[in-house]
Amino acid sequence: MKSILLTTVAVAIIGGGILYGxxxxxxxxxxxGRVVITYxxxxxxFEKEAMxxxxxxxxxxxxKIFVKFVSVAGISNKITLATAGGVPPDVAGLFGGNLxxxxxxxxVMPLDELAAESGISPxxxxxxxxxxxxxxxxxxxLPSTPASTALHFNKAILREVGWDPENPPKTIxxxxxxxxxxxxxNGDKMERMGFLPTEPGWWPFAWGPLFGxxxxxxxxxxxxxxxxxxxxxxxxxxxxxxxxxxxVQSFKEGLGTFNSPQNAFMDGRVATVMQGVWMxxxxxxxxxxxxxxxxxxxTPADRPDLVNPTIIDLDILVIPRGAKHPKEAFxxxxxxxxxxxxxxxxxxxxxxxxxxxxxxxxIENHPNPYVQLFTDLAYSPNVIVPPKTPIWPxxxxxxxxATEKINGGTDPKEALQDVQNxxxxxxxxxxxxxxxRGVLTEEEIAKAKAGGKx
Amino acid sequence: MSETNIRAKKEARAGxxxxxxxxxxxxxxxxxxxxxxxxxxxxxYSILNPPVFIGAKNYIDxxxxxxxxxxxxxxxxxxxxxxxxxxxxxxxLAMLLNTKVKGQAFYRTFFFLPALVPAVPLAILWLWLFNGxxxxxxxxMIEPIGTWLNANLHTHLPTNINFLGDKAYAxxxxxxxxxxxxxxxxxxxxxxxxEVPKPLYEAADIDGASAWQRTKMVTLPLxxxxxxxxxxxxxxxxxxxxxxxxxxxxxxxPEQSTYLYTMYIFDSAFRDLRMGYASAMGWVMFLIILLLTxxxxxxxxxxxxxxxx
Numbered sequence: 001m002k003s004i005l006l007t008t009v010a011v012a013i014i015g016g017g018i019l020y021g022x023x024x025x026x027x028x029x030x031x032x033g034r035v036v037i038t039y040x041x042x043x044x045x046f047e048k049e050a051m052x053x054x055x056x057x058x059x060x061x062x063x064k065i066f067v068k069f070v071s072v073a074g075i076s077n078k079i080t081l082a083t084a085g086g087v088p089p090d091v092a093g094l095f096g097g098n099l100x101x102x103x104x105x106x107x108v109m110p111l112d113e114l115a116a117e118s119g120i121s122p123x124x125x126x127x128x129x130x131x132x133x134x135x136x137x138x139x140x141x142l143p144s145t146p147a148s149t150a151l152h153f154n155k156a157i158l159r160e161v162g163w164d165p166e167n168p169p170k171t172i173x174x175x176x177x178x179x180x181x182x183x184x185x186n187g188d189k190m191e192r193m194g195f196l197p198t199e200p201g202w203w204p205f206a207w208g209p210l211f212g213x214x215x216x217x218x219x220x221x222x223x224x225x226x227x228x229x230x231x232x233x234x235x236x237x238x239x240x241x242x243x244x245x246x247x248v249q250s251f252k253e254g255l256g257t258f259n260s261p262q263n264a265f266m267d268g269r270v271a272t273v274m275q276g277v278w279m280x281x282x283x284x285x286x287x288x289x290x291x292x293x294x295x296x297x298x299t300p301a302d303r304p305d306l307v308n309p310t311i312i313d314l315d316i317l318v319i320p321r322g323a324k325h326p327k328e329a330f331x332x333x334x335x336x337x338x339x340x341x342x343x344x345x346x347x348x349x350x351x352x353x354x355x356x357x358x359x360x361x362x363i364e365n366h367p368n369p370y371v372q373l374f375t376d377l378a379y380s381p382n383v384i385v386p387p388k389t390p391i392w393p394x395x396x397x398x399x400x401x402a403t404e405k406i407n408g409g410t411d412p413k414e415a416l417q418d419v420q421n422x423x424x425x426x427x428x429x430x431x432x433x434x435x436x437r438g439v440l441t442e443e444e445i446a447k448a449k450a451g452g453k454x
Numbered sequence: 455m456s457e458t459n460i461r462a463k464k465e466a467r468a469g470x471x472x473x474x475x476x477x478x479x480x481x482x483x484x485x486x487x488x489x490x491x492x493x494x495x496x497x498x499y500s501i502l503n504p505p506v507f508i509g510a511k512n513y514i515d516x517x518x519x520x521x522x523x524x525x526x527x528x529x530x531x532x533x534x535x536x537x538x539x540x541x542x543x544x545x546x547l548a549m550l551l552n553t554k555v556k557g558q559a560f561y562r563t564f565f566f567l568p569a570l571v572p573a574v575p576l577a578i579l580w581l582w583l584f585n586g587x588x589x590x591x592x593x594x595m596i597e598p599i600g601t602w603l604n605a606n607l608h609t610h611l612p613t614n615i616n617f618l619g620d621k622a623y624a625x626x627x628x629x630x631x632x633x634x635x636x637x638x639x640x641x642x643x644x645x646x647x648x649e650v651p652k653p654l655y656e657a658a659d660i661d662g663a664s665a666w667q668r669t670k671m672v673t674l675p676l677x678x679x680x681x682x683x684x685x686x687x688x689x690x691x692x693x694x695x696x697x698x699x700x701x702x703x704x705x706x707x708p709e710q711s712t713y714l715y716t717m718y719i720f721d722s723a724f725r726d727l728r729m730g731y732a733s734a735m736g737w738v739m740f741l742i743i744l745l746l747t748x749x750x751x752x753x754x755x756x757x758x759x760x761x762x763x
Contacts, residue, residue: 246620
């Protein structure tokens with residue numbers, strides 16, 4: 001008797017749980033009859049708040065659609081699994097560098113038609129940002145917040161070592177000279193460096209392109225052992241070499257985390273750093289009194305054609321395949337693309353705008369005094385963009401490992417050749433498949449060849 | 455049909471019924487995924503699109519993949535050192551905690567506690583402990599000891615070790631960290647020790663056996679089934695080592711010296727969206743574990759003492 005009762009109770013609890021969970025998972029219809037769309041975004045803290053403000057603004061302006069904003073950690077994996085399981089959100093905020101992978105697997109929806117219907121045009125955007133949203137001739141995403149990078153330098157240290165703080169290094173050779181002047185080595189311990197390529201170490205792929213090297217031909221061949229690429233990594237490795245590999249690695253190890261007062265640049269342990277448009281805000285939060293400025297990153301003296309290099313980063317909005325309300329989802333994306341929506345978002349996140357049209361107030365009221373510089377850099381012919389290929393997530397990790405090897409004393413050519421050997425077959429598979437599917441057309445190939453820059 | 459026959463049938467049915475929940479659980483959560491993974495390992499499968507059969511390509515690619523060997527080597531290295539070390543540490547602790555001392559219960563709890571800390575916060579703590587510049591292990595151990603020895607005995611020892619950034623040390627950090635969770639094994643040893651019949655010790659005492667002789671002739675033989683169980687679990691556990699390494703050494707830095715096999719499986723599946731390749735790796739690991747477990751069983755076969763058996 002007792003056991004029957006227990007079984008009944010157990011079944012009731014499990015069954016009830018499943019039914020209730022099912023109800024929870026479904027979006028409750030709203031009393032006002034608006035369609036609820038779910039939006040997963042990777043941000044937290046102030047970046048999340050900035051997007052929340054945009055969402056609220058949209059919701060207030062709407063009678064038909066309501067956006068439910070969810071901040072999600074580890075978003076890439078979760079979106080993949082949710083999409084595979086057929087229950088993705090309607091809008092997702094992802095990393096632009098990975099777009100080719102999503103597009104290749106068609107896990108996101110092409111947006112060309114929706115964009116055309118809404119009157120969104122490539123001409124609205126700074127070219128590099130719009131270009132990052134496309135893959136093999138189709139539009140798969142639209143920007144949320146963009147970024148570009150520049151050399152940030154500590155004026156007090158420059159002055160201390162006798163360098164004109166209004167005249168930061170313009171060539172790589174000058175940067176090396178400044179590093180020598182600013183470096184302090186005590187026994188076998190580094191106490192300060194003028195520049196450290198691995199701080200913050202977020203873009204290990206950029207050193208080749210910084211010296212004019214191309215990482216691939218834009219469609220089917222990696223060119224990691226291109227002499228200019230190798231030259232870039234030789235320069236990168238020279239920093240470990242000149243002070244001793246172990247010494248520099250220990251120094252790097254002891255540097256604080258990025259968003260803390262112990263950040264190497266903020267507490268004066270490196271005099272200059274390659275950083276993005278967001279840096280001003282983090283300096284403000286962690287070390288208000290730092291006397292700093294920003295300028296375009298230096299270029300090799302013998303390559304004046306490479307002037308104004310900048311690494312481009314982009315956060316994107318996509319509609320995952322299988323989203324229940326793609327039309328409504330795009331309404332929201334469209335709102336973010338409006339000048340008003342975009343400036344609210346980018347101002348809140350303290351970044352530049354991906355749109356060509358920028359209001360005077362946006363520049364004037366922007367908390368980053370160098371926002372115009374970062375905007376201008378995004379127009380530079382020498383933008384450095386991660387290769388748009390589905391193998392990028394793995395390729396970038398392999399390049400990172402190569403830089404670790406170079407810092408450990410391996411010859412750059414050998415380290416890069418390893419990456420080339422390992423990754424080229426994977427790219428071959430992809431190209432073969434894309435050609436078979438008709439995605440990689442002659443026109444696409446011609447465009448890649450003509451474009452030069454991937 | 456005789457009464458005993460009916461009874462036996464009834465019992466068998468009841469037995470099956472009781473085993474059913476486990477059997478369903480096993481089929482749904484282990485059996486099916488295992489077979490599905492075996493099928494997937496012969497396909498090109500991105501999770502996002504249906505798998506496409508490609509024969510043995512994944513396995514062929516795998517055996518030509520340098521990183522496959524490197525990550526497997528890293529994992530075997532960690533297992534090779536951590537299994538014996540954790541066995542000795544857990545057994546030693548259990549023996550100490552089995553002695554009658556004041557506050558015995560307190561010590562037992564105290565030494566088990568670390569095993570309860572979740573892996574991720576633990577990994578972050580270890581990151582600080584092992585930090586190459588300001589880590590407490592460097593500032594409170596390596597530096598003072600190194601400095602003193604260098605000054606007084608004219609040695610040339612380092613006064614600072616970059617545990618996390620130097621590939622010569624990074625793997626040993628993983629081995630050391632695996633000691634942290636020996637609590638589980640320790641508790642099992644402790645239970646085993648309490649099962650050892652007291653009269654045997656008394657008899658040994660009367661025969662004039664020393665402490666070491668008692669351990670060697672009485673404790674270890676009677677504990678051998680427990681040791682075998684723990685060693686096999688430790689082998690499996692160390693081959694599946696993942697969380698701490700994934701948190702502490704992103705991408706297996708430095709130079710993939712800490713890139714474990716499980717990390718490669720995870721990255722292949724979820725970063726590169728190559729579930730087929732990852733499944734092939736998973737199956738290779740399954741076979742390796744099967745082989746090693748089998749070898750361990752064979753090794754213990756002649757050495758294990760089963761009471762009453």
